[in-house]
Amino acid sequence: MQYKIRKSAVQIRGLFGPVIQHRIKRKPPGQAPGTILHTGIKRMEELKMTLHDFDENRYENISIDKITDAERYIKSASKTWIQIHGLHDIEKLKEIWNFFDIHPLVQEDIVSVNQRPKVEPYDDIIFIVLRMIKGVNTSNEELQTEQLSIILGKNYVLSFQESDDTLFEPIIRRLLLNNTRLRRLSCDYLAYALLDNVVDHYFSALDMAGEHIESIEEEVISNPKPLNLQHIHTLRRDLIFLRKSVWSLRDGLNSLIRDESPLISNDVKIYLRDVYDHIVQVIDSIENHREMVFSLYDMYMSSLSNRMNEIMKVLTIIATIFIPLTFIAGVYGMNFNPEISPLNMPELNWEWGYPASLLIMATVAAIMMFYFKRKGWL
Amino acid sequence: MQYKIRKSAVQIRGLFGPVIQHRIKRKPPGQAPGTILHTGIKRMEELKMTLHDFDENRYENISIDKITDAERYIKSASKTWIQIHGLHDIEKLKEIWNFFDIHPLVQEDIVSVNQRPKVEPYDDIIFIVLRMIKGVNTSNEELQTEQLSIILGKNYVLSFQESDDTLFEPIIRRLLLNNTRLRRLSCDYLAYALLDNVVDHYFSALDMAGEHIESIEEEVISNPKPLNLQHIHTLRRDLIFLRKSVWSLRDGLNSLIRDESPLISNDVKIYLRDVYDHIVQVIDSIENHREMVFSLYDMYMSSLSNRMNEIMKVLTIIATIFIPLTFIAGVYGMNFNPEISPLNMPELNWEWGYPASLLIMATVAAIMMFYFKRKGWL
Amino acid sequence: MQYKIRKSAVQIRGLFGPVIQHRIKRKPPGQAPGTILHTGIKRMEELKMTLHDFDENRYENISIDKITDAERYIKSASKTWIQIHGLHDIEKLKEIWNFFDIHPLVQEDIVSVNQRPKVEPYDDIIFIVLRMIKGVNTSNEELQTEQLSIILGKNYVLSFQESDDTLFEPIIRRLLLNNTRLRRLSCDYLAYALLDNVVDHYFSALDMAGEHIESIEEEVISNPKPLNLQHIHTLRRDLIFLRKSVWSLRDGLNSLIRDESPLISNDVKIYLRDVYDHIVQVIDSIENHREMVFSLYDMYMSSLSNRMNEIMKVLTIIATIFIPLTFIAGVYGMNFNPEISPLNMPELNWEWGYPASLLIMATVAAIMMFYFKRKGWL
Amino acid sequence: MQYKIRKSAVQIRGLFGPVIQHRIKRKPPGQAPGTILHTGIKRMEELKMTLHDFDENRYENISIDKITDAERYIKSASKTWIQIHGLHDIEKLKEIWNFFDIHPLVQEDIVSVNQRPKVEPYDDIIFIVLRMIKGVNTSNEELQTEQLSIILGKNYVLSFQESDDTLFEPIIRRLLLNNTRLRRLSCDYLAYALLDNVVDHYFSALDMAGEHIESIEEEVISNPKPLNLQHIHTLRRDLIFLRKSVWSLRDGLNSLIRDESPLISNDVKIYLRDVYDHIVQVIDSIENHREMVFSLYDMYMSSLSNRMNEIMKVLTIIATIFIPLTFIAGVYGMNFNPEISPLNMPELNWEWGYPASLLIMATVAAIMMFYFKRKGWL
Amino acid sequence: MQYKIRKSAVQIRGLFGPVIQHRIKRKPPGQAPGTILHTGIKRMEELKMTLHDFDENRYENISIDKITDAERYIKSASKTWIQIHGLHDIEKLKEIWNFFDIHPLVQEDIVSVNQRPKVEPYDDIIFIVLRMIKGVNTSNEELQTEQLSIILGKNYVLSFQESDDTLFEPIIRRLLLNNTRLRRLSCDYLAYALLDNVVDHYFSALDMAGEHIESIEEEVISNPKPLNLQHIHTLRRDLIFLRKSVWSLRDGLNSLIRDESPLISNDVKIYLRDVYDHIVQVIDSIENHREMVFSLYDMYMSSLSNRMNEIMKVLTIIATIFIPLTFIAGVYGMNFNPEISPLNMPELNWEWGYPASLLIMATVAAIMMFYFKRKGWL
């Protein structure tokens, strides 16, 4: 996972910040709820569905083309997880939604890929939206995020996302093993595993932000420059948006743990409490990062002030020493005629005039330097 | 929708800010509640009433002159929505209010068009006040806002606003379609649709503010000037007022979703939850915009400090190099008489006096420049 | 004490600020509760009592000398409002309090005229303290505030204040009209009317503060000066104290609306909700004003920095252009003897020496100016 | 230790601030709770006990040596208040605690004299700790504070403090009077009276802080100097610590009023509500003082900036006027030989050369001054 | 890693700050919960178990190798405390956990040594994680912290930590004494004693931080330098992290006191309330320290401004006095030929020309100095 320290802020910004946000597609106002418009990017050629069906003794993994192919799995007692990759093909999504009788508002949220994370209970399902940090693209070193929507039903889990990636591979590998909790317990445990997997990835992003803050810190201390300020500004923005994502997820999880839903067993609640704990840790880190960013700004400003002080000190010392000397030289450069009267610059004709004047100048300079020394400026 | 980036802040300000606010008409203190005074602007020649009556199978749309014309619609089982445009004609409004037996405090709020948004349950109606952002006037590029009051009764909805506009046209178009939720469900769904339509328009305003922040951002980074500061100040004010409007609306909606009112069905509550969600998204964006504006101010201040530093550096370098040189020149411009004694400025009569003095000057300048180079100032 | 828009902050300060506060009389510590000491100003020669007795059909208004004169009104089923003006005559107040069997802590609060606003339920009465803004004195433009204490009993209302003024005249005029809510409903509605009247007056004070902020705003933008800073500081203080007054009143009203007191009917609670709403609006405005004042301070500081930048730029340009020129002039003002050797300032004896030196100077100046132009300083 | 208004911050600091705090004795970690160590100062030679026994008809005041002397008073139905002065004699304290069967944690808190104020219910007593401000020592003008611990039992009150002072004399005087509430009501009223007495003394401290803030305010406006900044810093610290003390006392009192303890009657709760009210007033004042201190800092910083501006203006004006003049003088001080060619400084030999050069200088100066005037710098 | 008071911030930072934090080992995302990875440091050669078994009459202390050696102690009615030192040997830990049937999430937390402090109830145990400050290493003056995990069962307590240290020796010594609360009461009291011991050590760390703040304070006042700023920045970070640790511990303890767990008796809850109280005191101190650190930054910035002011004043005074003088000298150094006309610098040939010019210079200097005196700059 490579990551250009110098440019990271700018890239993170593109992921969470207003730059992207205000260019997201929006449905025209006043349309009926459930009007479906995909507000994201088409990341796959075709919508792809992967079905995982399993119980304590069995695990099957097939690719399906039509949702009706899933019917027998859903109707059986086994647990079924269908991964839907690709959100641009509304027609095909409609088929899936109609099959599961999904509420139009849920449909709308699945394809509106800039949702605030949330957990919403409906009559017979629980709907969960969150933002997953998929990792760092190795070619362009960009952080990649995507909206993940999870529908948890009685004996099935649907997950919707725009692209096909390897984020859930560890879970799929664990599904292959017999007699694990994942195979034994209900679908709520699978949903937990997906959530847990997503939250684990936040820590990497935070570690990166931490390193980024530190590198700015070092620069601000050693050599503050305007570019640092822009980095600080961008970091501030990114942390705001990152915070927003996680805060609302925390509240959603909390209500999931507290509420009495038949879809979530008490055993799984203990596991959800663990995810909750991790989210709180993420929030703590974000808050701490934010405070450090505020502090960085303060350091930057005082570094600037320190610089200014130093510049002024040099200027003042040079000017203050030479200005009186130059004045003295100027006096003896006056052209008053010594021949007119003995009062007119008799020094010019004294034998020790020139050395004496140099001595006076040296004395003045010495006094000045003593004064500066005492002030602690030298 | 054109929008002058440069002047937008000033215009937004006129809409929400104290400038307007403290010039709004106020009733003299101590008057009985329910004393009716329209505190807004007369925007229409005459009060205009449009009645929409519909049920699952039927939709009728007529313009009525007297509220009694609505009697048979109201008394029937069909759902009726009456749009009242124009709030200056208190006489005619009184007729409407008396017909529906509206509480005097509600009457007062409808025509006091600077209300905080709120949702108030009364015995047999729910009263909702909110501020709608109607769009951007194409001629003068001004954001137009207006107070919208909604009264939700058992089988009717009344909506009051100052002007006649096309904001609700998408809803009227949807009313024409048979067998939609809008036609099938009760009046609470219609009220939801109105709210949803209003909230959708907030996003456009926020997108605009986002663009505005970005344009200031770019200027502050590249070329900070006092005008930026005024824009920042104005943005700060506008966001405060925008925030105020939305915060209280959120609380109102929340109580609507939580409370057990016979006027709101559980099905519609799910839809209200969606509007609630959008409002929270609006609030989040406003808060983020506010923090970015704080950050902009910090950037502006440090850009200024950077400038000052640069100016001081130039001054210091020039002054520090030339001041000692000028002093040396001054010394050899003194008029001590070399003829009086060999101690008096013998340099003047040395063969290499002048080149030597120039050399000394060049050396001093070189030392200075080396010093500045080491300091990193050059 | 003059109240002019420009100076308003200074005067408001005298009303709410610590200057007055720490000079208020205090009872010596350790005294029994109910020890009565008037901590305010004697504003009337004599305590004055005005009694209003009314029911649906009848209104009577008499001035009474002894509280026993009120006995028959109190004992009858009619509603009675007694206005007590003047709080310095403890003897006479004691008679009134004993007649109504008022709790000693209530007695103490009535004459301690620097109370935080509050609403306190006692066994058979509700005690309300608030600060009323009486208006702006037309002669000297001074904001006048005073503590108002209201005791709401089963069929009577007592109101205590230091002075005799016309604040409640609109209510007295409304009492004259037959068959109004004020005449029909119970004493709780009268208490509401008094509260409403007081809160209405806050808006005027806020409008003034708003105008004041705007006038400072304009000055800070066009011509910041130290006096602005003092105004900002004072405004900040005033808004803190104003806020304090209203916040606690809000909480008191809220508890009044929520609690089940037999003294407050549900019908009147709807009206109290309206007052509550107004107070929240007042609080919102105060908070917004506060934020604008913070922003004003930021603007002031950056205006100062802008000024400094401009000053430094002028100094730097002038100094940087002329310092090298002066140096060149200094060089050719040196007195090396050209006659000693051809190396010694041969320029002095060149035919084009002087014009050439002037040309060099002009070139240096031009280079400097070109440099500044490129920097954007000219 | 002198307390003068000018220096008060420094002295208050010693009372509440970390300077003292981190030098307080601490028990080594890991010791059993109830391990008793007096962490304060020995202020009396010997522990002294004063017993007040009273009921409606009788008041007795005796000094006792052994706690067993109090046995018959405690066992009788009368109310007994025992003042314990001096906390260094753990042996004797142990006797008292064992006599009343005091919980070891309470014992520990009584002699750990840097407790946060709190109200703790135990099975049969209520334990109250608070910090009392005893007053200002008339000789050295020092604020004196001390921890007061109160144990409220069924028919007795114990009060523990380090020194013997006159703070509770007003209460003892009131105990002498027959048929007062203090004599009639239960021990809870006595405890209330003690609390009330302590809280009354906070107002004096706040009045002092208010005066102190004002005096700094005046200085900062008229003549800001670094010493002000230290005062501001110290004030900030003191207010933090003062706030801490009162906040937790507020919460304790609140729980006392809300909870159903058989030791506190409803009648006394009304009186405790009054103390609570005073504490909230104290907290309000502290918060306001804090905000004013923040504002003072802002004023200080901008006063400094103003000063800098003024200094720079003077420097710029002088330098910008004289630098060009000096240059002109320098030019005509060059030694180009006019005799070599007519191009070489012919001005030197013009009849009006000198006056003309002076005129040019005057013109340049005048232009500069006109420029500064237009800038508003003169 | 040296810890000296002057440099403490830098070292504390290593203990709580992000530097360490982002280098902690993390499990790869997507693994099953309960996957065990020790994220800390191997501090002991071998895992070591010390078993303390005791009841009112008996105390036994043995070192065990296999957890099955503990079986008879656990099964008996006596209370058993097993200290586990060393967390790197997952195999051996697994044996212990399986013996006690510990939930996999608890297992995971025990070896993930960067947990937020928390208190988690499970079906039959209470799991407590906290960070203990073990003390200051006497050789290198380093603050040493470590994660402590406590499992409180019905008649046993397990404590897990990385190293073997003497932190709990005072408690072991107290266990030797007959008939103490520690021996008499249940295991909940032992768990309390461990918590209390840990919290007691926070005070030492806070005292150190307090001293550190004070030493920076003195430097900032007397001689601010950039290093101070870095110290302030680091202190700010350390306090954030310290705060985080303690805040969540407070919440955990609070829920422990409030909840009805059969594992915690009411008697012990009184003791837990005491620990809670201490934590609140710690939090208060941290908050106060944080505010003082903010204030330190403000002081630093204004100290810098003060310095700049002083420098500018010196420069301005020197420059402003000598610039006009140098100009005058320059004028009389011009070479206009007095012989050409009487207008050309006749002063040069006046008898009193030179003294007069010196007098003029002195006068100008005197006027300047008088002006500065009046400004208060001298």
Ligand SMILES: [Mg+2]
């Ligand atoms: Mg934080």
Ligand SMILES: [Mg+2]
């Ligand atoms: Mg934060």
Ligand SMILES: [Mg+2]
């Ligand atoms: Mg924070």
Ligand SMILES: [Mg+2]
């Ligand atoms: Mg912060």
Ligand SMILES: [Mg+2]
């Ligand atoms: Mg900041």
Ligand SMILES: [Mg+2]
């Ligand atoms: Mg915000």
Ligand SMILES: [Mg+2]
């Ligand atoms: Mg925010």
Ligand SMILES: [Mg+2]
């Ligand atoms: Mg924020």
Ligand SMILES: [Mg+2]
């Ligand atoms: Mg904010």
Ligand SMILES: [Mg+2]
């Ligand atoms: Mg902030």
Ligand SMILES: [Mg+2]
């Ligand atoms: Mg801020």
Ligand SMILES: [Mg+2]
């Ligand atoms: Mg700031």
Ligand SMILES: [Mg+2]
């Ligand atoms: Mg505020």
Ligand SMILES: [Mg+2]
């Ligand atoms: Mg605010």
Ligand SMILES: [Mg+2]
């Ligand atoms: Mg606000």
Ligand SMILES: [Mg+2]
């Ligand atoms: Mg604010």
